[in-house]
Amino acid sequence: MTGRAQIAVFVLAGIVFFAIVVLVRRGRLKERFALLWLGIGFGVVVLAAVRPWLDALSEFLGIQSGTTTLFAASTLFLLGLVLHLSIAMSRLTEQVRDVAEALAILEAEQRGR
Amino acid sequence: MTLVVIPAFNEQSTVGEVVRTVASIGLDCVVVDDGSTDDTAAVARGAGALVVRLPVNLGVGAALRAGFRYAVRNGYRRAIQVDADLQHDPGSIPDLVAAADAGAHLVIGSRFAAGYEVGKSRRLVMRALARLVSRRVGVPLDDVTSGFRAISEPLLSHFANDYPADFLGDTVEAIVIAHEFGATVAQVPVTMAQRRVGAATSGARAFGHLLRLLLVLSIRPIRHRR
Numbered sequence: 001m002t003g004r005a006q007i008a009v010f011v012l013a014g015i016v017f018f019a020i021v022v023l024v025r026r027g028r029l030k031e032r033f034a035l036l037w038l039g040i041g042f043g044v045v046v047l048a049a050v051r052p053w054l055d056a057l058s059e060f061l062g063i064q065s066g067t068t069t070l071f072a073a074s075t076l077f078l079l080g081l082v083l084h085l086s087i088a089m090s091r092l093t094e095q096v097r098d099v100a101e102a103l104a105i106l107e108a109e110q111r112g113r
Numbered sequence: 114m115t116l117v118v119i120p121a122f123n124e125q126s127t128v129g130e131v132v133r134t135v136a137s138i139g140l141d142c143v144v145v146d147d148g149s150t151d152d153t154a155a156v157a158r159g160a161g162a163l164v165v166r167l168p169v170n171l172g173v174g175a176a177l178r179a180g181f182r183y184a185v186r187n188g189y190r191r192a193i194q195v196d197a198d199l200q201h202d203p204g205s206i207p208d209l210v211a212a213a214d215a216g217a218h219l220v221i222g223s224r225f226a227a228g229y230e231v232g233k234s235r236r237l238v239m240r241a242l243a244r245l246v247s248r249r250v251g252v253p254l255d256d257v258t259s260g261f262r263a264i265s266e267p268l269l270s271h272f273a274n275d276y277p278a279d280f281l282g283d284t285v286e287a288i289v290i291a292h293e294f295g296a297t298v299a300q301v302p303v304t305m306a307q308r309r310v311g312a313a314t315s316g317a318r319a320f321g322h323l324l325r326l327l328l329v330l331s332i333r334p335i336r337h338r339r
Contacts, residue, residue: 097175105183107165108143109186
């Protein structure tokens with residue numbers, strides 16, 4: 001991985017870090033998810049910064065370029081995250097439905113009294 | 114005690130007439146307004162119905178489950194679901210009731226037994242679904258997407274807990290749920306008017322719903338119960 005690519009990774013990570021802090025500060029992002037994103041960002045930065053680790057990992061996986069390893073790792077992370085979000089959304093859909101139905105019934109019974 | 118459950122989504126032009134017809138038969142009825150943006154709730158109330166109003170649009174299945182929950186909480190032993198768009202003739206309700214009295218926990222009003230017409234491709238899909246469900250349930254059914262039904266205890270309480278919200282889930286999947294619960298399923302022929310307002314779901318969306326349904330049906334036997 002070239003020095004320029006390294007710098008690009010650092011700059012991008014910095015932007016993402018800043019954006020996440022701002023989102024949490026405004027209450028738009030739950031800390032739980034913020035931690036997830038920060039963890040992923042931190043992992044990418046560490047891999048980009050400590051070249052020997054990245055190279056060792058690449059060699060172990062049989063990948064020639066460190067950049068590819070980084071891309072593959074981030075793709076895997078993202079897939080996991082999206083799956084996690086789909087699961088969270090499925091649960092939320094069910095909860096919203098439960099709450100809405102309960103509310104509607106309570107309201108109707110209140111009115112009938 | 115029997116409660117007529119009428120799920121309604123933006124049906125202000127027809128829901129009043131449905132409510133009045135049901136009332137004239139002498140049955141209690143509740144209109145579950147599925148987050149309508151028109152005057153459905155007010156019209157239904159004006160016609161004398163009790164209205165359970167969902168704050169957001171959740172789909173027919175959610176509206177039905179809310180209706181079943183309301184029925185169970187208020188001591189009804191049987192629910193009859195009728196569409197709010199005048200497609201179902203309330204005059205057929207006694208036929209559903211008779212089959213329910215004869216011991217069927219889930220009675221499905223079948224329009225095809227009474228010579229209802231639909232488009233060719235739609236008919237083909239409906240027939241395939243009917244065959245699939247019939248084989249699964251062990252009872253010959255020819256209109257598994259009909260929303261004109263009678264549900265009696267103990268199935269009513271079960272449906273109040275577990276009733277799918279997605280399109281086709283509230284009709285086709287519900288039959289399979291009833292069967293797996295151990296309920297008796299039966300069908301009776303009913304007359305249905307051709308749809309007067311609103312359009313049937315069609316095209317890519319319907320195909321998506323169909324795929325979802327097939328996944329649901331194939332995964333159900335190995336599903337982990339909560």
